[in-house]
Amino acid sequence: MDNHRKTLKNLIDPTIYSRYSGLLSLSNISLQLIDTDGDILLEFNPSPDFCKLICQNNETRVCSDYLSKLKPGQRDRFACGYGLTNILLPVEINGETLGYITGAQVYLPDSEYQKYLINIMAMAKDKKLEPEFIAKAIAAIKTVEENKVDVHEQLCNHIAKNISYDFSQSVHSTDKAIARLSIEKEMLEKKIIDLEAKNMSLVINPHFLFNTLNSIARIAYFEKSHTTEELIYCLSDLLRYNLKQDDELHTIGAEMDNIEKYLYIQKVRFKNRLEYEIDIADDIKHHRIPNMVIQPIVENAIIHGISTKRDAGKIKIYAEKYKDHINIYVSDNGNGFPKEVLQGLQQSQSKLGIGFRSSDSRLKRYFGEAYGLKIAKSDYSGSTVTIPIPTKPNARRS
Missing domain, CATH: 3.30.450 (Beta-Lactamase)
Incomplete structure (x- = not known):
């Protein structure tokens, strides 16, 4: 090169x-x-x-x-x-x-x-x-x-x-x-103003928000607040990704990029109390998954697994590929889901249940009943949630 x-x-x-x-x-x-x-x-x-x-x-x-x-x-x-x-x-x-x-x-x-x-x-x-x-x-x-x-x-x-x-x-x-x-x-x-004047139909509502965030990031840059600058850019990217309302599947690689930005922000918040690792092989990243089905699981791992620990907590996201499906795992070394939380997974008043049920139902809607979320482990040594998706491209929504 x-x-x-x-x-x-x-x-x-x-x-x-x-x-x-x-x-x-x-x-x-x-x-x-x-x-x-x-x-x-x-x-x-x-x-x-x-x-x-x-x-x-x-x-x-x-x-x-x-x-x-x-x-x-x-x-x-x-x-x-x-x-x-x-x-x-x-x-x-x-x-x-x-x-x-x-x-x-x-x-x-x-x-x-x-x-x-x-x-x-x-x-x-x-x-x-x-x-x-x-x-x-x-x-x-x-x-x-x-x-x-x-x-x-x-x-x-x-x-x-x-x-x-x-x-x-x-x-x-x-x-x-x-x-x-x-x-x-x-x-x-200047270009944005020109393009807006030529075709207002292409301007979306979050446009002002993203520009404001980026302007704040520039101020942080000039003030040499580089951590703040990175946090704002990460937040801007997270908001943009979350606002994608299309009904298309996204690559696992794109999902992991989004989750890594989220974990970076949390790492700044928790400092030494949080460590994370993402280990997804390249031959898995191109497979498709509904957007934003993994992020709620990671968020729950932080809220119910890491934030309650006094010492260092760790979240690991990894995947295993089989003949006809892929398992994505989100694990933490927390104290496991509380008993009442596990019981509340099926109840509408449980915030954790809402996040799980939303991801679970979207996976089943795209890939079939065999592909819902599974809590593979939850005890004093931590929790592991499994997210299965099919490897064959002809998997279709029911």
């Missing part, structure tokens, strides 16, 4: 998503940063399941239609072989292409008919997938008005230019971070 590509990859830090959160709140259409070989470095907004799980040979690498377009300086809006509109914009410095911003992956109203021309049975045979899974993935592809795609392309272009600017600063290795952040803040605010 040459020095420029290495520097571009190094820009993928924990705050890069938050730096563009004001713009990203304007659109839920896919948007990714890739390198010149087509490897996906960061997903700002995820691709449709059809593109990620069916068209791409690898979830971490773009499809062949994109690969054929990756030429230095290439800038394009094109339709793929299945009729989806795609955007490709270069990330450049001094005329050299370092990577690309890609996105859209949607149907326009006049091309939506092409989804009905896809030969599902032939594709199922070729990809060795269940027809029902492919049909569901095709049905979930968004159809978007062309003017909204135009606005989304402006977002992509602005983010590409800002990443190029970040890269140029790292190459020259001059400590101009404060000046850069001030310039970037002004550019983002």
Whole structure:
């Protein structure tokens, strides 16, 4: 890997998503940063399941239609072989292409008919997938008005230019971070105002909240309160993730990223009284799960397992993969659930019961009755909750 590509990859830090959160709140259409070989470095907004799980040979690498377009300086809006509109914009410095911003992956109203021309049975045979899974993935592809795609392309272009600017600063290795952040803040605010004026329908209600949080984080940065800055960015990401109201499954990897931000905030709160470990193998992270079904279990482990301990408590999240299912475990070394809490799991007045029942019912609704939550252990040495999900992509909601 040459020095420029290495520097571009190094820009993928924990705050890069938050730096563009004001713009990203304007659109839920896919948007990714890739390198010149087509490897996906960061997903700002995820691709449709059809593109990620069916068209791409690898979830971490773009499809062949994109690969054929990756030429230095290439800038394009094109339709793929299945009729989806795609955007490709270069990330450049001094005329050299370092990577690309890609996105859209949607149907326009006049091309939506092409989804009905896809030969599902032939594709199922070729990809060795269940027809029902492919049909569901095709049905979930968004159809978007062309003017909204135009606005989304402006977002992509602005983010590409800002990443190029970040890269140029790292190459020259001059400590101009404060000046850069001030310039970037002004550019983002100006662009947001412009985009809101052009298409108010894309602005969502939490937009003001996220911008306010990020403004506070910038103040913390200038005051060198770096822990506060990180906490605010984590909170902003948590709120954004929690507000996703789509009915799609999310990857286990995305769920773990969200939970790690939550645990980071709790670690600052509890200090040495809390330790945590997340151990999820890479071949498990791409599997899908309803969003926000694990987080309530982790929260309960802290409230009922860790917060009551005087000495160090530990939470561990890990997973085991079997032939037809995956078990995700959330364990703690607390004192176990109190007897009255265990009895209250089935009662509406129990707060713990509400969280458990919500996660339990959502898992069963997506995957069937065999996939509800299980309390594998609860005694004086701690508790373990098991979250099972199927490995086969044709698992469907009942």
